[in-house]
């Protein structure tokens with residue numbers, strides 16, 4: 001069995017879905033479990049609808065909802081012009097989902113209050129729409145396809161917008177649901193991103209979470225391979241939207257991929273690697289617009305050579321600087337500091353310390369004010385914004401002669417606010433002003449990869 005995940009651009013429209021179905025057709029012998037994202041930009045649209053509802057702007061919310069319905073209905077008709085029965089069923093399904101969403105959004109508008117729980121319900125509709133249409137289109141194309149509801153498989157805690165999966169429950173539930181859906185079928189399909197609590201309350205895995213869904217399902221069914229189909233030729237030496245002349249990497253290690261994803265490479269959701277590593281399942285990142293391409297294989301460390309693989313970045317981060325003379329010669333200070341981060345669920349990326357100072361970076365402003373208030377009770381705290389974080393990633397990069405020189409030469413002219421190197425020698429990261437980010441990343445890429 002294999003898992004095949006198709007991202008938003010890989011299911012964006014008629015052409016993309018037709019290509020996607022032919023890619024799946026080529027893998028039927030391997031029993032694919034297909035995981036799909038919402039059509040490109042649909043999740044953004046749903047976020048907007050949720051915001052309009054919260055602002056009690058009924059008219060704008062309803063206008064956006066009609067666009068949503070229109071796009072999916074015309075897609076269904078385009079995909080199944082010769083099969084009036086399945087096309088009719090697909091359109092009925094789209095209408096039913098959109099009707100229910102409209103009533104829900106009207107209710108939110110009436111109250112003018114949007115809880116995280118309501119938001120999770122609204123934003124998960126993109127994946128229900130896409131997976132239903134694609135399931136009907138696959139059946140219409142002759143691939144008998146079973147439909148599965150991800151809310152019955154991907155069980156999380158009650159953090160509605162960023163649910164934390166319960167791996168044991170998922171591993172227990174998924175195989176039975178997949179084999180039931182496979183009865184009399186050639187393939188099965190489900191939604192990425194979507195999840196629910198054990199009690200069945202809707203949650204989602206966070207932006208870009210469909211990759212994570214695919215790897216959780218892969219782990220649960222003991223897949224021989226997880227394929228992440230996207231819009232670039234695999235994992236590259238840098239984000240091709242930021243840097244020209246990037247190269248695709250043939251293979252990287254789980255650890256390198258996890259560091260890249262965690263430190264800003266949007267091509268994979270940061271948590272995708274973890275479930276795959278548990279079962280040592282290779283992940284392939286492939287281009288749905290170039291299905292013959294090799295893509296990138298993400299494999300166990302022993303198959304991977306040492307060396308620098310990529311430069312990643314996070315454009316908008318915050319540096320929290322904590323000063324206290326009490327830190328000197330006292331144990332327990334760090335514990336007190338990090339307990340506060342943990343209490344407010346703020347996750348820390350980089351840390352550096354000196355005699356009377358700790359600096360940490362975080363990549364979201366959520367709960368920062370609360371953390372700063374709590375820290376300020378026993379330390380002086382100030383937050384630097386408009387900063388970016390750049391990471392050079394590769395296996396055993398510490399052994400590379402001249403790496404530091406090549407990494408830091410382009411930085412001669414700019415301020416570096418923090419430097420951090422993990423003990424696993426996979427990653428050297430530093431913080432610069434946001435205004436110089438593009439220049440810094442391009443220069444470093446040139447020094448490291450364009451010789």
Ligand code: ADP
Pocket residue numbers: 006007008009010037208229230231232234235236237238239240241260264265266267268310
């Ligand atoms: P999908 O909708 O298929 O999940 P995403 O937009 O989430 O696609 O991820 C693919 C995008 O990730 C690429 O278009 C590219 O711009 C970006 N990206 C960032 N860093 C990298 C990298 N190192 N290698 C490849 N793509 C990257």
Ligand code: ASP
Pocket residue numbers: 007008037038043044126192193206207208209210211
């Ligand atoms: N549709 C969701 C998003 O746009 C999940 C995903 O595409 O991975 O964030």
Ligand code: MG
Pocket residue numbers: 007208211266267268269
């Ligand atoms: Mg993605």
